[in-house]
Amino acid sequence: MSLTNASPLDAAKAAKSASHVLATLSTSARNDALTAIHAALTASRDEILAANARDLELARQAAADGKLSSSLVARLDLGKKGKYDDMLKGILDVRDLPDPVGKVTLRTKLDEGLELERVTCPIGVLLIIFEARPEVIANIAALAIKSGNAAILKGGKESTESFIAISRAISSALEKTSVPNDAIQLVTTRDVIPELLALDRHIDLVIPRGSSDLVRYIKTTTRIPVLGHADGLCAIYLEQSADPATAPDIIVDAKTSYPAACNALETLLVQDTALTTLLPPVASALAAKGVELRCDEKSKAALASALPDLKIVDATEEDYYTEFLSLTLAIKTVSSLDEAITHINTHGSHHTDAILTSDKAQAEQFMSAVDSSGVYWNASTRFADGTRYGFGTEVGISTNKIHSRGPVGLEGLMIYKYKLRGQGHVSAVYGEGEGKKRYLHQPLPLE
Template identity: 65%
Template sequence: MSLTESSAIDIAKTASLASRRLATLTNTDRNDALTALHDALAENRDVILEANARDVEIATQAAESGDLSHSILKRLDLSRAGKYDDMLQGILSVRDLADPIGNVTLKTLLDDGLLLERVSCPIGVLLIIFEARPEVIANIAALAIKSGNAAILKGGKESTESFVAISKVISGAISETQVPEGSVQLVKTRDIVSSLLAQDSLIDLVIPRGSNDLVRFVKNNTRIPVLGHADGLCSAYLHLDANPDVAVKVIVDAKTDYPAACNSLETLLVHEDALNSVFPLVAKELMDKGVCLRCDVRAKAALEGISTPAGLLQDAVDSDYRTEFLDLILAVKTIPATGPAGSAVEAAMAHINLHSSKHTEVIITETKDIADTFMNGVDSAGVFWNASTRFADGMRYGFGTEVGISTNKIHTRGPVGLDGLTIYKYRLRGNGHRACDYSQGDRTWKHESLPL
């Protein structure tokens, strides 16, 4: 990894050349680099945390003055319980995954001596633009190296001290391995972003990680394919037969485990027949943890009989159901048993498909058929049954770590791990075979599928 101030085209050319070399390395070579990366970050923990503390101090002042959101501040702090260790473990988890490169997914004998294979291969050069989240540097370096991709990283100004410290450590570690140092480059200056986004002949994929404004800026200013999501507007539907214990555990965890995360719950849809049974139990647990409930008229009325802390029960407005709060705020809406959209589950699906950002949605029910209908009908990257939205995470999916979350409907969706950073190519082996022999009828196709 190198910290560079070169021009955009020179950075992109360096990455492109490095990607060609990376694609030829063995899995052992790439794994050795990840071991070196992990060990160097572990040995330099104190140095990196000191640098991160300087970033956090400046960011705290900015948050207090209203110049920085508190959600970004939370994402910035590497000293948060277990965060640094999770970063280190993520590198080892990626290292220990199967090699994603060179896997044959199709093998066809076109004719005697003419063999076609479809083989997984790296995408090439990745441009990752992120805000806060200094651990992203290590996560992406590990994923890029393991998947044989070169990566160009641009961090936000709020994490400058952290990513400079991390980049120096990673650069020293990689220089002692077979991985080209130019495989992972960090750029500091903000002005260079627009120029990098113009390098569509050298950069193969852009991955923005940060605010809605960042993602939309990237999508509107490049011809390079973009993988990512602007919002994490996750919803849960509480069906009439929901198990109360399951409902409380799942919904409270989804909202309060880490409210600033993109996979935290933002909207709760409640079947009208659950308003006076399961919903009050859920609402009480949420408010006991400081969650402000913004309810429609019927949901608010259902809570009149329970003690509610001052200020935590409010009237909802339409925009609440389209808002990613990233805070201890939850919008609540009643779903009628029947209506213009059909049954309650159909109405819940219709609401989610209209308002959701297509990240992750949950249904709480004891009925498999209802759950299956919901999971088939909701058009999101993740659809869960009786499980918290917080499981939508690369580490928790067993991907080692993730480069981001994709709500796209091409190539890859959900947490993007190694498989999402690979594509495929077709390899054909012949022995002087000519296409004209088949068009003229001299030879006939076999098209015989072979075992992988």
């Protein structure tokens, strides 16, 4: 991995050249590189966490001055809740996954001696633009190398010390492997994002990791395909038959286990017939965790009657379109499953949404009709994560309608190519007319 202050064009050209080498390396060569990266980051833990502490000190001051959001500061902390160990484990998890490169997904005999194959191959050069989240560097490096892709990373200034320390460790590791250092580059030059986004001839995919403003800016500024999501506006529908023993735990976990995460709960939809039965214990559990409840008129009335001492804020329509990324939750009453589905498809961000119910038919209808990358039944939205899905780690969560959707791991970083093997065949002899040959189009076993 190289720390580069080269021009964006030179960095992209170097990455493109490195991608051609990386795509041809053996599985063992790419796995050896991940083993080396893991060892280097383990050995450099103290140095990296010290650098992260310096970033955090500046970020907290900026947040106190109103220049940085508290949610971004939370994402910056690499020493929090075992995050560093999770980063290290993610590298080995990716290493131990099956090689995604060169998998045959289709074989067809077009004619005798003329066989077609479809095989998986890397996308090419990835551009990852991220805010805070210094672990993104290790996550992306691991996934890119394993999948045979080169990657250019551009981080926000709030995590400068952290990502420089991580990059140096990764660079020292790659020097001892077959993976070119230019395959993973961290651009240190400031204010070059517009130039990078213009390099559609050299960069194949942009993956933004950060605020909704960042993602929207990138999506409207570049011709390069963008993989990601602008908001994580996740909802849970609390249906009248939901289990009263588990519903509070699921909702509290979804909202409070990591409020700054994109898979945290932001809107709770409550069936009107559950307002007096299920909602009060849920609201009480949320309030005990310090969650501010913004309620519509019906849910407010139900809670005021059941829990007169509970503090409630009147919800606005804007609250149901808001990704709070904090201990704030919007609550809305709906009369039916169809109304809940319509609300989610209208107000949501197509990230992750869940239904809590004992009715299997309603659950299946919800999961079929809600237009999101993740749809859950009786489970917290916080499960929307590449590591929890068994992907090792992820480059991000996509709400796109093409290519990849949901947590994007190795499979999401692959495309495919067609290989045709012939013996002097020419296309002109095939067709439907007199004297023309017909294709066999015979499926062959995958080997």
